[in-house]
Amino acid sequence: MPDTIVKPKTRTKTKVERPRLHKVILVNDDYTPREFVVTVLKGEFRMTDDQAYKVMLTAHQRGVCVVAVFTRDVAETKATRATDAGRAKGYPLLFTTEPEE
Numbered sequence: 001m002p003d004t005i006v007k008p009k010t011r012t013k014t015k016v017e018r019p020r021l022h023k024v025i026l027v028n029d030d031y032t033p034r035e036f037v038v039t040v041l042k043g044e045f046r047m048t049d050d051q052a053y054k055v056m057l058t059a060h061q062r063g064v065c066v067v068a069v070f071t072r073d074v075a076e077t078k079a080t081r082a083t084d085a086g087r088a089k090g091y092p093l094l095f096t097t098e099p100e101e
Helices: 034-045 049-062 072-088
Strands: 021-027 064-071 094-099
Touching: 021 034, 021 049, 021 072, 034 049, 034 064, 034 072, 049 064, 064 072, 072 094
Parallel strands: none
Antiparallel strands: 021 064, 021 094
16 A cells, blocks of 8 residues: 555634724814813713813823824724814814824
8 A cells, every 4th residue: 555645734824913093182272162172072082071171181281182092993083073073163173093103
């Protein structure tokens, strides 16, 4: 009988990479009332009064503040909706997104 060589089958498992996260950033301006910014943060990002006030104050003092971190689609949607809420009231409120490092 001929010698039979049996090679074990190897399976390669592909690892699914986690989606990159993006930061939602609140940019300070001198025209949007603080109370309105707090209202938007509470409504869109589901923050408490205290959390929203701290984020608004940090953005006011430093110029920008990271509001939250989400996947790209969610971050862009929330930033757009929050910015649009300000525009609807006539304020230059601005939320942007950028990839997290």
